[in-house]
Amino acid sequence: VFRRQLPLLIVALGGIVMILEYFFRAHWLSVAREDFAKWARVGFTAAVYVGILNLAFVNLQRVLAMRRGWMYHAVLLVALVGTFLPGVVVGWDVGPTDWVFVNVYTPLTATMFGLLAFFIASAAYRAFRIRNVEAALLLVSAVVVMLGNVPLFRGEAATLFSRLQTFVMEGPMTGGQRAILMAAAIGAIFFAMKILTGVDRSYFGGGE
């Protein structure tokens, strides 16, 4: 009962309270919703620590067993301990943690994002080919949108590219995105109903 029925009951109750509170104004519903929201915040935060511990144990096991690529796992552990401990001891916004953020994390993540320019250029040259009508439309749209973003043109050309870009973004693109959003929202509603009614229990884990 405690492993299966109770979690199902909590999930169903939480979901129903949230839905009811959205449509009806009642003090007890607001209080219940706020309580569930607090539970959620505490649960989310606790889950982060569980995740960190799990990450540490899994990587530590691989290092101790000296499995292939163990040094990468060691780097992860050193980075984890090297940023987490000083943060707890000294503080998050001063000293070593801040130094690591500014001098290691920031340039690394910026570089990772910046590398996309190289991969996109290479992939665009090799793979972006007109093989059918759809690919041709995609290519023309991409070129139009990119040209609209290049403010090196002057006069009539600049106006034309800007107008074409606006047409693509506000016309076909918005229509397509709206269709995707609506379809995804309808799917999400049905998925939520399956979870609330206990039909979908995949979030329990365990391969069921």
Add this chain to the structure above:
Amino acid sequence: VKILERIENIDRRYVYLLVAACLTVPFFFDWKGAIDVSLTTPVKSAYDFIEALPEGSRVLVSFDYGPSTLAEVGPGAVALVKHLMKRRAKIVAIALWPDAPALAREMLPRLGGEAGYEPFVDWVFLGYKYGGPTGSGVIEPMGTKFKSVFPFTVAMPGGEDRPTSEVPVLEGVESYKDFALLVSLSAGVPGVKEYVQMANSRYKIPIISSVSRVTAPELYPFLNSGQLAGLVPGVSSGAEYEKLLDQRGLAHSIMPVQSVTQLIIIFLVILGNVLQIIRTSIR
């Protein structure tokens, strides 16, 4: 045909070299003057909305991006915050991304200092709060019990934490209805889309956002429906905003590099297709 095939299958390192040249060479020239961005409706709408805010309006600014997207979101974010400060808006800043507080701690005191803003009176930073994968644990309860979500401010360098109940800029704040505007500086999830779905749809708070260019397409339906009051996507829109503010800043510095690189990508795409067409027609 063989020559064409060789050009088509050129070592990708030559392409990388070409892109590297495009990314670095423009930095050695002052091309700010060559940049003349055309104004687009989403950016103009954002500007007009902030311009129409009464002086002293309270604005919630959410830092939902990290250093990886700093170059994309940063220029627009700086322009928006500068405009808010120009309008003398009271700024309450929060973060939904764990790596965003460091960016907020750098930006707010700097821009606040330039604008003559006083911490806790004109602006405050409440730090990062984890609200789950979609941020719902933070975005939703801010609509009813704002201070219970953020009970303390976050200390700025040389400052101290304070209970939010003692902060002048937060006096009387209980929910979204106590803010004239929400500005989400967003590069993904959780971010502006989640704010639209949870904060705007229910509490009707107007939202403006500076986002990365790749995030923008999925937000256009919200602009169209009026759920977003304005959008500043990518560096080019940041440059548009700078033009509206009459300040040529960071975005104008980045635009030449981005423009040349985009032109090269367009050239490469066209070249690849032309080569393929010639090769297949010869065969």
